[in-house]
Amino acid sequence: MRLRDLGITLGSGTPGVYNAITDVPGVRVGHHTLSLETAGASIHTGVTVIEPRAGSAHLEPCFAGVHVLNGNGDATGLEWIREAGLLASPIAYTNTHSVGVVRDALVAAEREMAKQHTYWCMPVVLETYDGVLSDIWGQHVTAEHVTAALSEACSGPVAEGNVGGGTGMICHEFKGGIGTSSRVLSQEQGGWTVGALVQANYGVREELRVAGYPVGRVLADVASPFKGASNVGAPGMGSIVITIATDAPLLPHQCTRLAQRASVGLARVGGGTEDSSGDIFLAFSVGNRNLPVANHGHPGAPTTALQMVNNDYISALFLAAADAVEEPILNAMLAADDLSGCGSQVLALKPARLLAALEQVGWRP
Template structure:
């Protein structure tokens, strides 16, 4: 179930065919999911990868930018993006203690694809904490799982909820995970597409808002994992990582501005105010397809002709990003299923319960 299937519209923009980040031409997403219960060990984790273009990213890089709303999280590869303005690797999502192995596996994959080049890479890996439902200290994500996620990368519909890196995640004290959405601008606004993929693992129940309605204030009857007798953590602990993609020809500083707008969508759902949340966002733009390959030691031409979106046309991209982030988070929650791990049970937000809560706070079905 997705939020639009309930008759709830986020913003006024029009989604793409799949209402997913894969509506941006060339973008592909792959998952590998781990769900294993063996005796006292619960493994509920995985890897999600985003490829900006099919094939070796270092041969066809794209401009990118980064924004950190709250830094209680970790990531690799971001400093080089800030410095150079280029994304030259896939983006991967996983859990907090698996960042290293995922990063190393992406290095190995790039090495295999780049043997004919003099090349080094700094892959982008983002994380959120799944230790409430997953044996995170066991570090069960392996290089093989990263390879399987890369092999799974494809365009088209994107699986949401308990999948890939989002398998063990919690959002607003409900089951969270992977969510996606997109917007297509009208011809008069440039006709570009903006797509979003989130790994949602943040938020307190009371702050949850859907379409502007404070539904979290009337959902206290649904048990919270953080208010059980086990004392598994505190409400609001966790993080959210967000990738925004577009086919608009943005320059690096414009990508950074686009990434900042993820904060708007997050705030609308009720996030962005917790000290214990790592809120890290990246945006990339595939609109310039002629950028020189990252082939260090073998430079190409001294200059490259570029296109850029004029600032008079950039605001609709900001609106699209904020709306798509808001919807992607809600899709992550509605796409999730109840999950028990490490002796803890986290319930998903059921569509019928959400509709009842919306009606309690004044929403009327269209």
């Protein structure tokens, strides 16, 4: 189930064919999910990868930018993006304690693919905390799981909810996880596509909003994993990581501006105000090709011809990014299933209950 299946639309933009980040040409997504109860541990975690272009990202980098709304989280590879404006690796989502193993596995995969052409690799890995539902201290994600996610990467529809890195995540005290959406601009606006993929693991129940309506205030009857429990933390703990992709030819500083607009989409749903949340956003553009590759000892031409979106046209991209971030957070919750682990149970946001809550606060289809 997705938000639009309920007749709820956000903003005035038009989604792409898949209403997913994979509507941006060349972008691929893969998941590997670990979800099992063993005699010694609850394991509900995994890896999600985003390939900006098929093949070696190091040999076909993209312009990119980063924005951190709240830094109570961790990531690898962002400093080089800030410095050079280049994304030269896949992007991976996982849990907090698996950032290192996922990063190392991406380095090994890049080395295997690029062989002698690779001088270095600094992969981008983003995390959110799944320790309420999963044995996070067991560090169950392995290099083989990263390889599996990469092998599953493809265009087309993207699985959402309890999948990949989002398997054990919680959002607004409901089951959260992976969500995605896209918007296609009109030809007058440039005709470009903007897509987003989120790993949603943040939020207080009463702050939840859908299409602007404060539904969280009337959903107190749905049990929260944090109420009455002393060993799982507090409501609002967690994080959200967001990747925005576009085929609009943006320069690095424009990608940073696009990444900042993820904050708008997050705020519409009721997030972005918790000290305990790591809210880290990345945006990249596939609109320029043949960007210079680090090729030490064999430099290429001294200049590169580029295109850029004029600022008179960039506001439409900002709006599309905000819409494309707002919707996948809700898609992640609606696609998720109830999940129990580590002695806790987290309930999914059921479509019928959401519609009833919307009607209680005045929404009409």
